[in-house]
Amino acid sequence: MATVLDIGVDLGTASVVIYGKGKDVVLNEPAVIAFDRDTRNVLAVGEEARRMMGRTPSNISAIRPLQNGMISDLEMACTMLRYFVGKVVGKRLIGGPRILISVPSGVNEMEKHRITTSLFETGARRTQLIDRPIAAAIGAGLPIGEAYGEMIVDIGGGMTDIAVISQGQIIATNKESADKIGGDAFDDAIIRYIRRKHNLLIGEPTAEDLKISIGSALPRNEQFYMEITGRNLISGLPKVMRITSDEITEALDDPLHDLLEAIQAVLEKTPAELLADIFETGITLSGGGALLSGLSEAVALSLKVDCHVAEYPQECVARGCGLTLENWSEYGRYLNDRKKRR
Ligand SMILES: Nc1ncnc2c1ncn2[C@@H]1O[C@H](COP(=O)(O)OP(=O)(O)O)[C@@H](O)[C@H]1O
Ligand SMILES: [Mg+2]
Numbered sequence: 001m002a003t004v005l006d007i008g009v010d011l012g013t014a015s016v017v018i019y020g021k022g023k024d025v026v027l028n029e030p031a032v033i034a035f036d037r038d039t040r041n042v043l044a045v046g047e048e049a050r051r052m053m054g055r056t057p058s059n060i061s062a063i064r065p066l067q068n069g070m071i072s073d074l075e076m077a078c079t080m081l082r083y084f085v086g087k088v089v090g091k092r093l094i095g096g097p098r099i100l101i102s103v104p105s106g107v108n109e110m111e112k113h114r115i116t117t118s119l120f121e122t123g124a125r126r127t128q129l130i131d132r133p134i135a136a137a138i139g140a141g142l143p144i145g146e147a148y149g150e151m152i153v154d155i156g157g158g159m160t161d162i163a164v165i166s167q168g169q170i171i172a173t174n175k176e177s178a179d180k181i182g183g184d185a186f187d188d189a190i191i192r193y194i195r196r197k198h199n200l201l202i203g204e205p206t207a208e209d210l211k212i213s214i215g216s217a218l219p220r221n222e223q224f225y226m227e228i229t230g231r232n233l234i235s236g237l238p239k240v241m242r243i244t245s246d247e248i249t250e251a252l253d254d255p256l257h258d259l260l261e262a263i264q265a266v267l268e269k270t271p272a273e274l275l276a277d278i279f280e281t282g283i284t285l286s287g288g289g290a291l292l293s294g295l296s297e298a299v300a301l302s303l304k305v306d307c308h309v310a311e312y313p314q315e316c317v318a319r320g321c322g323l324t325l326e327n328w329s330e331y332g333r334y335l336n337d338r339k340k341r342r
Helices: 049-053 072-091 108-124 132-137 183-198 204-214 244-252 253-268 272-281 295-303 313-326 328-334
Strands: 007-012 015-020 026-029 033-036 041-044 060-062 098-101 126-129 150-155 162-166 169-173 225-232 238-244 283-286 307-309
Touching: 007 072, 007 313, 015 072, 015 313, 026 049, 026 072, 026 313, 033 049, 033 072, 041 049, 041 072, 049 060, 049 272, 049 283, 072 108, 098 108, 108 126, 126 313, 132 150, 132 162, 132 169, 132 283, 132 313, 132 328, 150 253, 150 272, 162 253, 162 272, 169 253, 183 204, 183 225, 183 253, 204 225, 204 238, 204 244, 244 253, 253 295, 283 295, 283 313, 295 307, 313 328
Parallel strands: 007 098, 098 126, 150 283, 283 307
Antiparallel strands: 007 015, 015 026, 033 041, 033 060, 150 162, 162 169, 225 238
């Protein structure tokens, strides 16, 4: 019989990442599912579904079931998750995996319950939730058990989790605040900028491409260019344009400002001793959004505190879940969720 593969799962708004205990990251796919709207039959999941986004006929939907840090379609979120977990653990009738999962903080208790119990259909024998900032901090290698303040900023697609952690506890967070500024907000800002400045309408994939390829939070020393095709809003026809990296930096100014304000607000809620610790060691960035060029420098410059990007930032949450399974005696006590057994 196959050896039991316990897994740590990051159910994100943009991607699902799975860490196999003792195996490292084993899956990293877009959190997208495509289905027939009339029958709700699933047609594609992950990368294949993502390629269908914006290109489907009217009876087919290719959606992200988690948006803005919240669930937009619970049934499809569960189906997508079970598909990915099944892909990793295979079919096993007995001795199923133990699953530690992290979900966006906008997911409510009822939804959390549905997500964890729906995983039993994959054969899981035990499922448990871990707070996202805790998982991100463990995955980023921060010594969260110490009586010392650490700040983690996990920038996802639909939201950003900001938290100060000490002795394994979250001391201050942006969890209750309304602005959940993530990488999607950066893409939207690029779409608005290109429309306003060039009368050109572009889609989200093009905006994200611009951000990843030539975008930067601070002006670059060397100028980069990218050619894009959009729809000219006056003629209605396709038009090719060359966009510069400085233009993207300008476009990102507003969401960057919002992100900095959100970090500042959490720092203001942080007790003085822990604040002093953070100003000594600096802020750690994780999540795919942390990969934006110049972002840690922009945070450091604006908040006057050191800031660094974690290693493999986009995998931190899944790694944190997996490392917790691997070092249960050390990290298991930071979970405040009751385990569910089949
Ligand atoms: N190289 C990059 N530069 C800037 N942003 C990036 C880069 N790579 C990924 N991203 C952004 O990271 C976000 C997704 O991060 P991720 O951690 O996967 O999200 P989530 O945890 O919500 O699933 C998206 O907004 C994506 O555009
Ligand atoms: Mg993430």
